[in-house]
Amino acid sequence: xxxxxxxxxxxxxxxxxxxxxxxxxxxxxxxxxxxxxxxxxxxxxxxxxxxxxxxxxxxxxxxxxxxxxxxxxxxxxxxxxxxxxxxxxxxxxxxxxxxxxxxxxxxxxxxxxxxxxxxxxxxxxxxxxxxxxxxxxxxxxxxxxxxxxxxxxxxxxxxxxxxxxxxxxxxxxxxxxxxxxxxxxxxxxxxxxxxxxxxxxxxxxxxxxxxxxxxxxxxxxxxxxxxxxxxxxxxxxxxxxxxxxxxxxxxxxxxxxxxxxxxxxxxxxxxxxxxxxxxxxxxxxxxxxxxxxxxxxxxxxxxxxxxxxxxxxxxxxxxxxxxxxxxxxxxxxxxxxxxxxxxxxxxxxxxxxxxxxxxxxxxxxxxxxxxxxxxxxxxxxxxxxxxxxxxxxxxxxxxxxxxxxxxxxxxxxxxxxxxxxxxxxxxxxxxxxxxxxxxxxxxxxxxxxxxxxxxxxxxxxxxxxxxxxxxxxxxxxxxxxxxxxxxxxxxxxxxxxxxxxxxxxxxxxxxxxxxxxxxxxxxxxxxxxxxxxxxxxxxxxxxxxxxxxxxxxxxxxxxxxxxxxxxxxxxxxxxxxxxxxxxxxxxxxxxxxxxxxxxxxxxxxxxxxxxxxxxxxxxxxxxxxxxxxxxxxxxxxxxxx
DNA sequence: CTAGGGTTAG
Numbered sequence: 001x002x003x004x005x006x007x008x009x010x011x012x013x014x015x016x017x018x019x020x021x022x023x024x025x026x027x028x029x030x031x032x033x034x035x036x037x038x039x040x041x042x043x044x045x046x047x048x049x050x051x052x053x054x055x056x057x058x059x060x061x062x063x064x065x066x067x068x069x070x071x072x073x074x075x076x077x078x079x080x081x082x083x084x085x086x087x088x089x090x091x092x093x094x095x096x097x098x099x100x101x102x103x104x105x106x107x108x109x110x111x112x113x114x115x116x117x118x119x120x121x122x123x124x125x126x127x128x129x130x131x132x133x134x135x136x137x138x139x140x141x142x143x144x145x146x147x148x149x150x151x152x153x154x155x156x157x158x159x160x161x162x163x164x165x166x167x168x169x170x171x172x173x174x175x176x177x178x179x180x181x182x183x184x185x186x187x188x189x190x191x192x193x194x195x196x197x198x199x200x201x202x203x204x205x206x207x208x209x210x211x212x213x214x215x216x217x218x219x220x221x222x223x224x225x226x227x228x229x230x231x232x233x234x235x236x237x238x239x240x241x242x243x244x245x246x247x248x249x250x251x252x253x254x255x256x257x258x259x260x261x262x263x264x265x266x267x268x269x270x271x272x273x274x275x276x277x278x279x280x281x282x283x284x285x286x287x288x289x290x291x292x293x294x295x296x297x298x299x300x301x302x303x304x305x306x307x308x309x310x311x312x313x314x315x316x317x318x319x320x321x322x323x324x325x326x327x328x329x330x331x332x333x334x335x336x337x338x339x340x341x342x343x344x345x346x347x348x349x350x351x352x353x354x355x356x357x358x359x360x361x362x363x364x365x366x367x368x369x370x371x372x373x374x375x376x377x378x379x380x381x382x383x384x385x386x387x388x389x390x391x392x393x394x395x396x397x398x399x400x401x402x403x404x405x406x407x408x409x410x411x412x413x414x415x416x417x418x419x420x421x422x423x424x425x426x427x428x429x430x431x432x433x434x435x436x437x438x439x440x441x442x443x444x445x446x447x448x449x450x451x452x453x454x455x456x457x458x459x460x461x462x463x464x465x466x467x468x469x470x471x472x473x474x475x476x477x478x479x480x481x482x483x484x485x486x487x488x489x490x491x492x493x494x495x496x497x498x499x500x501x502x503x504x505x506x507x508x509x510x511x512x513x514x515x516x517x518x519x520x521x522x523x524x525x526x527x528x529x530x531x532x533x534x535x536x537x538x539x540x541x542x543x544x545x546x547x548x549x550x551x552x553x554x555x556x557x558x559x560x561x562x563x564x565x566x567x568x569x570x571x572x573x574x575x576x577x578x579x580x581x582x583x584x585x586x587x588x589x590x591x592x593x594x595x596x597x598x599x600x601x602x603x604x605x606x607x608x609x610x611x612x613x614x615x616x617x618x619x620x621x622x623x624x625x626x627x628x629x630x631x632x633x634x635x636x637x638x639x640x641x
Numbered sequence: 642c643t644a645g646g647g648t649t650a651g
């Protein structure tokens with residue numbers, strides 16, 4: 001009978017088979033046979049995790065065994081450990097020690113030591129270590145490796161190092177564990193010293209070092225090691241792509257992903273998280289969609305993190321519908337998933353929906369994070385909800401215990417300033433626990449311009465110039481204010497000031513994706529292969545615009561130029577070039593998606609509205625702050641940006 | 642009587 005049950009278990013392909021086998025075990029009283037129960041447990045635990053959490057069932061089997069042996073204990077301890085329940089592993093170990101006749105072995109020790117490390121339970125950890133010495137497992141590499149990891153996690157990496165040094169025959173894994181722990185605590189140089197001293201290194205050693213430099217932000221050194229390694233697997237590639245993605249070298253990240261495919265290394269869900277982040281960063285929707293298709297086609301598991309990356313990518317690429325579609329398909333969502341959707345909705349001008357999502361998230365018992373509040377406050381800003389904004393802002397610290405950061409103050413100042421409550425905005429800046437940055441002053445200034453508060457505007461601009469003395473845009477703002485106020489002496493003074501500093505024009509650049517290739521333009525760009533067509537289209541556009549009554553807002557141009565030259569400068573703004581290229585290179589009525597690195601200027605905003613009507617095109621522009629959907633002559637931002 | 646335990650990327 002035992003043989004029959006064992007082969008039944010051996011051939012169990014799913015939970016149904018397994019339950020049948022379990023029933024047979026109980027019927028034939030084989031549950032007293034530890035050998036059979038162990039096989040049952042291990043078969044169950046080997047089931048793919050997608051069929052639900054096997055732990056409750058495994059526990060019920062375990063606790064029904066009358067006299068479990070060490071093997072069964074160890075099986076259960078490991079099951080708890082790999083399911084992130086180290087406390088259960090520890091209590092199983094303690095239970096085991098209390099049982100007569102069940103002696104823990106080196107397997108139990110290595111598992112419980114890992115558990116203590118993850119729990120950062122130094123008391124139990126050291127006790128177990130002492131017991132291990134008494135029983136005599138000092139020569140067991142598995143136990144020693146677990147101890148190296150445990151002491152590092154307890155904050156005593158010197159002890160880890162000593163254990164490694166004392167090993168008579170350390171193997172690669174024991175070295176690799178210490179390497180990884182050095183990296184985890186940020187001691188990359190110590191890791192490097194150890195790495196250099198190692199006589200033998202495997203892929204894990206190399207990957208650990210690549211990741212180490214990547215976390216330091218030293219992408220160059222990470223790349224050096226990546227290039228130097230004679231073998232690269234999916235972890236090496238993912239680490240390196242992730243390093244580029246985190247430092248926003250997104251084109252580099254995508255280039256490397258391409259090389260990875262040429263190298264025939266199969267990407268997994270972790271690779272895709274970084275690749276999608278890169279797509280979102282540069283707004284490459286076509287590329288992002290291809291990645292999504294690839295994920296579906298190759299059945300890469302869309303877990304919570306990958307799902308969140310898709311939600312985020314689609315939102316950042318301006319496709320909020322797809323973003324929400326993925327969001328709705330996910331069966332589990334954490335705070336990052338919700339926050340990505342909330343911020344996405346807010347940036348698309350769907351303030352109401354963003355606030356709705358926020359309350360649903362709270363109703364589900366999920367604690368909001370920084371990003372969720374940026375989303376909520378931007379939503380309030382777009383809708384002009386001042387009191388609601390205040391309520392959310394104060395609830396951050398009062399209800400959720402989150403200290404508002406600079407960006408939250410920036411949003412709040414923006415909300416107040418847009419509503420014309422400029423003194424309150426100024427007061428809030430005064431009360432901030434840190435020195436305001438340029439974003440905060442710009443938010444105040446935005447309101448001052450609208451409500452013609454010239455004294456406050458001057459104060460804001462002076463502060464702004466102190467923080468960013470080299471940005472030419474700030475001088476334009478100040479000059480506009482003085483001109484408006486007819487304070488000519490100040491205009492002259494300012495121009496003198498400008499001559500004394502090094503004005504750096506932050507080049508505005510816009511990109512547009514056509515046939516999955518991203519084309520980038522800077523103002524006055526003539527480097528594109530289809531430059532002739534683009535400029536021809538541009539003059540056609542201007543003719544039609546002027547026929548529709550458009551007058552270039554030349555007062556926005558800072559230089560001392562002739563009126564005609566100012567018009568040319570405006571007409572050559574990067575977003576206009578990108579749109580001209582879009583118009584000549586896509587079929588009629590194809591939506592155009594533009595990504596701009598700065599805020600869109602008033603003239604371009606006006607022009608794009610008209611273009612959307614004249615050429616019957618939906619145009620979606622992502623600027624530094626939010627999305628603008630232009631359609632039929634108007635924009636979803638309602639002039640609010 | 643045997644099984645079984647340790648390392649890297651989001």
